[in-house]
Amino acid sequence: MIEIKKEAVFRLGECEVNPNDNSLNFSACGDGEDNSSKISVQPKFIELLSYLARQYPRVVPREELIDKIWEGNAYVGTKALTNAIWHLRKHLNPLLEGEQAIETVRKMGYRLLIEPVFDEADLVDEPDLYQQEQAKVEYLTLFNRRLVTVSLITFIVFCLFSVFHFYQDSIRYSPTERQQLTSAAGAELYPAVSPDGRWLVYGSRSKNKRTSLYLKDLLKPTETPKRLTSTKTSEYRAVWHPDAGALYYPSEQKGKCSLTVLNLDSNEATKLGACYSDTAAIDISPDGSSLAYIWNEGNGHHSGIYQLNLKDKDAEPVRLSCAENCGSRDRDMTFSPDGRWLAIARRFGNISEDIFIRDIETGKETRLTFGLEDIRGLSWHQDNERVIFSTENSGVRNGYIVGIDDKEIHSLEVEGMSYPRSIPNSNELVYSNYMRDYQIASFALEQSIPTATFPLLQVEYSYRNPDYSAAAKRIVYVSNETGFNEIWSSELDGGARRQHTDLKRRVAYPSWSHDGTKVAFLAPDDKNEGNKIHVLDINTSNISILATPYLDHNRPSWGWKDEMVLAKTDDGITEFYLDNRLPKVISSINMRLGKMIDADKLVFTQYSRKGLWMLSLSEPEAVSQIIESKYFDEGYNWVATDKGVYFRESGSRYQLINFWRFNTELVTPILKLPPSSIPRSGAMAYIPNNNSLLITLSENYKRDVIKLKHKLLH
Incomplete structure (x- = not known):
């Protein structure tokens, strides 16, 4: 096989690309933007162009480019890749007299449309892949023979170590799987799966112009979902009680919002108090003892998070959010599975929003993110160590996961993700697909x-x-x-x-x-x-x-x-x-x-x-x-x-x-x-x-x- 050196100099038409000094040399180009110019560009731009040239004429997936050029950092690489392609086109498009020098192949990736010319000195022979694999097999065979001489305990440890890494690799290389759970005409939002994993509840607009809650049996996917709430009221988001026997949700009727609990066995709905709107955030503690929800009690303060003790019928909601001179406004929240933390989406202005976690026992808060735009849903991972969220960046919605200790953000690369919700006792989640x-x-x-x-x-x-x-x-x-x-x-x-x-x-x-x-x-x-x-x-x-x-x-x-x-x-x-x-x-x-x-x-x-x-x-x-x-x-x-x-x-x-x-x-x-x-x-x-x-x-x-x-x- 023939491999091209990573630092190889090559030509695109009459223009020379030099990865050694990160330059585009138009000195011999008759149609370039400057007939005597040598342009220095960012190293990542040249690295990207060189990789596309070495892969010519193959369509290179976006994920591969982010992995190779930005070391798999999707959170940084997604936007940086788009920015790099834009700048490279700006310099190279004149070579094709106005046409795109780098083609966007929708839902696949990018392809260089100018054939690169490399010096033969930069082409090196690479051992045949089969020979490499054969050499590996021979080496492992010899290694296994030598293992016979070691102790039984060492052999067992080695096997356990191998099994562990095999499991890790099976996770690392497992494909992303999406399963569509609803297909009705309308807008299905705020999905939540019951603690036993059988039922899905979500909000959707019905034919009479109002929104209602619907229940779908995940064990019977072909059955029509059941509408849970009245056509005379409006409901959009709900949370499950930990025993899966009841749903809590805000309900609107004639401009008045009531916090409501629905007993699924008796189908009896009981009002618990006033609420903000049918789309206001709501969550229940893992032990079922309290509700957290967004409300505005009308005392001159802006809306915020309130907590209601469900064990005391006479309890009044307690405000958790800042009330005066806050500089921010809480918009969403969710309990961690162990009940220790409350993750909060907090808006500072109409184009700035970030995530905080609050220790429920001490009230101490930690900021996890800096500079997000518009958060569209929060949920905890089952390990209590990561928060899953959706945000809209520059008009594109996507899903991310952030660690509460290292605060590192990783992209799920699921465009259109909104309002993610972890499935209890599972490493899977449900979300509303929303692309606009x-x-x-x-x-x-x-x-x-x-x-x-x-x-x-x-x-x-x-x-x-x-x-x-x-x-x-x-x-x-x-x-x-x-x-x-x-x-x-x-x-x-x-x-x-x-x-x-x-x-x-x-x-x-x-x-x-x-x-x-x-x-x-x-x-x-x-x-x-x-x-x-x-x-x-x-x-x-x-x-x-x-x-x-x-x-x-x-x-x-x-x-x-x-x-x-x-x-x-x-x-x-x-x-x-x-x-x-x-x-x-x-x-x-x-x-x-x-x-x-x-x-x-x-x-x-x-x-x-x-x-x-x-x-x-x-x-x-x-x-x-x-x-x-x-x-x-x-x-x-x-x-x-x-x-x-x-x-x-x-x-x-x-x-x-x-x-x-x-x-x-x-x-x-x-x-x-x-x-x-x-x-x-x-x-x-x-x-x-x-x-x-x-x-x-x-x-x-x-x-x-x-x-x-x-x-x-x-």
């Missing part, structure tokens, strides 16, 4: 022939949250093309795309200044414990951070003369200044999104009240309602124009884009879309040049419950 891609779509208004939405970009990456500048004549948006959510912009037709940030961490919600020279956006702070308002100068690419004492800021928008940026903070509607002055609170209103429509008028939505509202910056106490709540119940998907307001109306079976006209105060439906087409966290922009709308659309795949067997779970 985002794209920016354009919709022409007031056409003689009705039209549908058209994607702005035909690409495999996710794009979202567009904003348009009439002054710059460009669209700004967020894209995960490099493996990280970054700020990009394009022309109206999607052409002339430009990447404006390279922060390699989550950025969100870009907003153009009125003069088209700057973009305000949110990005995590240095400690990944919140977010700051960043301002990008389009002409210089400089990024500044606006002075603020706050940990968390909501979506930014610009003042009429671009002298300041408006955003919601814990104190209300706040002005942030470009000259580094401290911000000023102008109103205590809990604003979601605001937009200036003239020099003094701010139009906005609120967290606590439906409808569209307006106030005067000069008289902020003078607040008026523009659109009544019966017509308008939207947070972010709306845009104000000279003539009126375009906004999303969301129902269970469809979505509408409506237009509310200022002069008539009438609502007119413009476009009807399937349900969940426009995500709740999306954005809407108006383009006056061609009288069209830009919206964020999502491809919402059907969500099913999956059982997972994985080598990292052993």
